[in-house]
Amino acid sequence: MKAALQACGAVPSGRQLRWHADNVIGLFSLSINTYTGAEWGYGNEAVTLFNPTEFDARQIVAAGQAAGLKLLMLVAKHHNGFCLWPSHLNDGYSVKNSPWRAGQGDMIREMVDACRAVGMKVGIYLSPWDRNHPEYGLPGYVDYYHGQLRELLTDYGPLHEVWFDGANGGDGWYGGAGGVRQIGPDYYQWPKVLAMVRALQPQAVCFGLEDIRWVGNEMGAAGDPCWATMGPKGTNGPGAGNQGVRGGAVWMPAESDFPLRDGWFWHPGGVVKTAGDLVNRYFTSVGRNSVMNIGIAPDRQGRICAEDAQALEGFGARIRAIFATNLATSAHIVASQTRLGFTVGNLIDGNDQTCWASADGELQPEVTVDFGRACTFSVVRIREAIRFGQRVDEWALDQWADGRWQEFYKSSGIGAERLWRGGPVTTVKIRLRILRSAAPPVLSEFGVYLEPEWSRKEAGHSLGFKMDHGIDKSQWRIVFASSEGAPAANAIDGNITTFWHTRPGNGSLAAPQELVVDMGLSHAVTGFLYLPRQDHCPVGNVSRYAFYLSADGKFWGEPVAQGEFGNIKANAVQQKVTLAQPKRGRYLKFIALSVADGSYVAVAEIGVIAEDV
Numbered sequence: 001m002k003a004a005l006q007a008c009g010a011v012p013s014g015r016q017l018r019w020h021a022d023n024v025i026g027l028f029s030l031s032i033n034t035y036t037g038a039e040w041g042y043g044n045e046a047v048t049l050f051n052p053t054e055f056d057a058r059q060i061v062a063a064g065q066a067a068g069l070k071l072l073m074l075v076a077k078h079h080n081g082f083c084l085w086p087s088h089l090n091d092g093y094s095v096k097n098s099p100w101r102a103g104q105g106d107m108i109r110e111m112v113d114a115c116r117a118v119g120m121k122v123g124i125y126l127s128p129w130d131r132n133h134p135e136y137g138l139p140g141y142v143d144y145y146h147g148q149l150r151e152l153l154t155d156y157g158p159l160h161e162v163w164f165d166g167a168n169g170g171d172g173w174y175g176g177a178g179g180v181r182q183i184g185p186d187y188y189q190w191p192k193v194l195a196m197v198r199a200l201q202p203q204a205v206c207f208g209l210e211d212i213r214w215v216g217n218e219m220g221a222a223g224d225p226c227w228a229t230m231g232p233k234g235t236n237g238p239g240a241g242n243q244g245v246r247g248g249a250v251w252m253p254a255e256s257d258f259p260l261r262d263g264w265f266w267h268p269g270g271v272v273k274t275a276g277d278l279v280n281r282y283f284t285s286v287g288r289n290s291v292m293n294i295g296i297a298p299d300r301q302g303r304i305c306a307e308d309a310q311a312l313e314g315f316g317a318r319i320r321a322i323f324a325t326n327l328a329t330s331a332h333i334v335a336s337q338t339r340l341g342f343t344v345g346n347l348i349d350g351n352d353q354t355c356w357a358s359a360d361g362e363l364q365p366e367v368t369v370d371f372g373r374a375c376t377f378s379v380v381r382i383r384e385a386i387r388f389g390q391r392v393d394e395w396a397l398d399q400w401a402d403g404r405w406q407e408f409y410k411s412s413g414i415g416a417e418r419l420w421r422g423g424p425v426t427t428v429k430i431r432l433r434i435l436r437s438a439a440p441p442v443l444s445e446f447g448v449y450l451e452p453e454w455s456r457k458e459a460g461h462s463l464g465f466k467m468d469h470g471i472d473k474s475q476w477r478i479v480f481a482s483s484e485g486a487p488a489a490n491a492i493d494g495n496i497t498t499f500w501h502t503r504p505g506n507g508s509l510a511a512p513q514e515l516v517v518d519m520g521l522s523h524a525v526t527g528f529l530y531l532p533r534q535d536h537c538p539v540g541n542v543s544r545y546a547f548y549l550s551a552d553g554k555f556w557g558e559p560v561a562q563g564e565f566g567n568i569k570a571n572a573v574q575q576k577v578t579l580a581q582p583k584r585g586r587y588l589k590f591i592a593l594s595v596a597d598g599s600y601v602a603v604a605e606i607g608v609i610a611e612d613v
């Protein structure tokens with residue numbers, strides 16, 4: 001007879017348990033933004049731009065399936081307000097008025113059907129912010145938003161996640177009225193929204209409301225450790241989304257989202273993360289008790305381009321290869337202490353529903369895997385049976401070397417899945433020691449794996465992004481800077497760790513702020529580059545901009561490019577602005593019109609792309 005186990009602290013709901021098991025999911029983004037180069041869209045873009053003539057939902061889903069996605073989140077409406085389904089509540093800004101499928105299409109329906117055909121779960125993203133709607137910020141829009149949500153929750157069958165974005169309020173088109181509209185925390189009537197989801201889609205977790213939290217960045221990097229629990233709303237400090245709160249009263253694990261490209265929508269010249277890079281992010285998301293969410297974006301024809309498909313397929317192949325063989329299953333496994341009915345063999349039986357546990361009062365047990373011969377491994381996977389809570393605080397791994405145990409790794413927190421990757425280590429025995437635990441540990445897996453050499457070589461260990469350095473800047477010089485809290489030359493020095501900012505010692509100088517640069521030679525400019533600060537601080541990153549060119553540095557005329565760096569606060573990667581036609585000039589003026597956060601301007605690098613170099 002088993003010795004009964006009691007839960008310790010907060011535990012996941014049934015829908016949260018299913019979400020944890022999904023492991024790797026995706027987010028599908030295709031909208032008018034795909035055709036304008038914007039990440040957010042202002043809300044006034046022509047609906048006639050939307051025409052993915054070769055759209056193939058099956059091809060998109062197949063690319064996700066190759067990557068191992070268990071669920072695909074469909075962005076039904078992004079911040080620009082354009083609807084991918086023929087909403088009965090929107091007669092103007094939706095697929096009904098686009099050239100695609102002669103206005104008769106329903107992209108959400110086609111994507112849902114393609115997902116279900118291969119057994120992939122479906123989620124829905126419906127942006128609360130709508131920069132197109134004339135009543136946004138007023139009571140009428142709330143009824144509209146609730147009505148749209150009800151359509152999506154009732155018309156497309158079972159959903160497993162509903163995503164509520166945190167970007168809300170600001171400037172927009174708003175039916176032509178323009179201006180800035182701010183909202184309060186109660187504007188959307190979130191309790192009513194949550195009740196609607198619970199009633200209509202009881203199996204769906206709610207991202208951003210009650211079930212799932214944002215990890216705090218768009219890099220696929222969860223905290224180390226990343227606890228699955230949080231304190232009650234309003235009690236969690238800065239950065240808690242990334243690491244969670246140990247012993248928190250609420251089970252609210254983190255989802256680690258990031259785009260496959262350098263933005264959530266496909267844009268010409270965008271940089272794609274390699275399969276190896278995706279593997280790295282798997283270990284910093286899934287491997288830290290989080291779920292990995294990869295943003296995939298069809299191109300303007302409505303298909304996943306070859307480069308993106310190759311990265312997704314390569315990633316899926318590498319993950320399958322890494323975890324193909326648990327070396328512990330053919331070894332002898334013993335535990336220093338075992339609870340009656342929770343045998344240690346459950347750790348290597350491949351069944352997540354079985355588990356090993358120690359007896360009451362036994363908070364520092366050990367598990368040893370004896371291979372019987374020298375065995376080489378480079379990955380270790382540990383899983384807690386989280387239906388009993390997240391119990392383990394601290395643990396360590398040892399190898400048998402030179403006739404004694406030698407520790408090679410120590411860490412905090414386990415949760416749904418914890419991965420160690422390193423080595424390779426060659427040893428006869430490996431030991432897991434629980435150093436500190438809030439209650440007797442309950443584990444469902446202790447796996448030992450060898451990552452294929454080809455996968456390790458191609459993966460590397462960087463979570464950075466590729467940069468376009470533009471034309472050579474060695475002859476550039478600063479002609480004018482409106483303020484220098486840090487030297488303006490930092491913006492053209494080619495060093496991403498330095499940045500120009502407008503925060504002098506006596507206070508901050510807010511936008512607008514400007515730089516003027518003499519490039520030394522006249523160039524046929526085809527685009528501009530902006531790199532926000534790279535010290536993981538969002539303050540000062542430019543949200544709205546204008547670029548000018550001049551032959552003599554005296555006469556400037558109208559800006560050759562102006563617009564918005566959407567999502568810059570959450571996704572601080574290099575921004576590229578492409579011109580429709582080349583413009584010639586020797587002098588460059590950059591004006592930071594506004595920032596996403598803070599009261600001063602920060603610029604790591606500005607650059608120029610030209611066709612004559």
